[in-house]
Amino acid sequence: MSLPSLPSPPVLSSSLQARLSTPLRIGNVEVNSRVLQSPLSGVTDLVFRRLVRRYAPDSMMYTEMVNATGLHYVKQLPRLMEIDPHERPISIQLFDCRPDFLAEAAQRAVAEGADTVDINMGCPVNKITKNGGGSSLLRQPEIAEAIVRSVVQAVKVPVTVKTRIGWSDQEINAVEFAQRMQDAGAQMLTLHGRTRAQGYNGSARWEWIARVKAALTIPVIANGDIFSVDAAVRCLEMTGADGVMCSRGTLGYPFLVGEVDHFLKTGQLRQSPTPIARLECAKDHLQMLWAYKGDRGIRQARKHMTWYAKGFVGAVELRGKLAQVETLDQGVVMLDRAIAQLAQSGWQTEEVPPQLVEI
C-alpha cells in the first residue's frame, strides 16, 4: 500500500512578503508581526499566552473575553484580565451590549496595561447573544456603533472589533457592518469568515474577508481555519488581509503563531515539534497552570494535555488517562512515562508526519 503523497510546501511570493514586511499599524500601536493569537475563552489565560510568546515574541495576544457588566459590579479585578507587565503587545477583549459599561471596562483594561481594547461582536454562544452581546450585535448595528463610539471616547489606546460575516446565510452584512465600525472609530477589524448560524461548522468563507478588506482603510485581520502555515499563506493571498489570526489551530499547539510568523518573515519553514517536544510542552503547561491556579489549574490542564497528546501510536490511550489527572505529580509521571516510551520507540526522529498515522 502506498502512502498518500505529501502536500507541497508553502511558497512565500515576493509580493506577499513585500506587502507584509512592514509592522502592523493599529492606530498608534505598531506590532512587528502579522500573525495574531486569537482570544479563546477557557484557553488564552496568562499561562497559555506565555507559552505562545516563547515561539512568537512579537505577536499580538488577546485575553479571554471579559464581561463588562460583571466588571461594573466588582471592585476586584477578575483573573481573566490579569496581564504580565512584560507581555506586550496585548489586547484585553470585552463583551457586552452596554456602551457605558463597556467604556468603563475599557478604562480598567487600559489601567491594567492593555495596548488595545477589543470588542467581541462575534461570539455565537446563546448565553451571550441572548443578552445582546457577541454576534447578536451584527443584528443591532446601531448599538454596535454606539459601543465603538463610546469606548473610543473613553480611552486613548486603539479600539478594535472582532466579528463574523453575518448572523446567517440570509443575513450576511459583513461589508456594511465593518464600514460602520470603521466610521465609528475602530482602528482594526478581525473577521471570522463564518456566520453566527455556522458556529464552528463548515468552512470559513475567506471570500467575504477579501470583500471587507477591499472596502476598509483600517487593517483587516483574517480569521477562520488557519490551522497551518500553508493555510495562513493561502488566506493572506486570497483575501489581501493585513494579517492572520490563529485560533483552534493553537489548541495543544502553542507553536503555530510562531511558525506562521517565522515563515512570513523568512520564507523558511520552522521545524515542527516532535511528539516528544509536544509532550514536554504539555508538562510545562501543566506545571505552570498548577503554579498559577493551584488545583483548579490541574482540572483546566486536563483538556490542554489531551490536545497535546496526538499523532503517535498510543495517543488515544494516553488521552483517556490525561483526561482524569487529579494531581500535579500524577500528570507529570504520566507524561514522563509517555515521553520515555516515545524516545525508546524512536519517535523522536520519525519522519512520517502525524496526519498519516493519526489513530
Ligand SMILES: Cc1cc2nc3c(=O)[nH]c(=O)nc-3n(C[C@H](O)[C@H](O)[C@H](O)COP(=O)(O)O)c2cc1C
Ligand atoms: C474554545 C473557544 C473559545 C473561544 N473564545 C473566544 C473569545 O473569548 N473571544 C472571541 O472573540 N472569539 C473566541 N472564539 C472564536 C475564535 O477566536 C475564532 O474566531 C474561531 O475559532 C474561528 O477561527 P478557527 O476556525 O481558526 O478556529 C473561541 C473559539 C473557541 C473554539
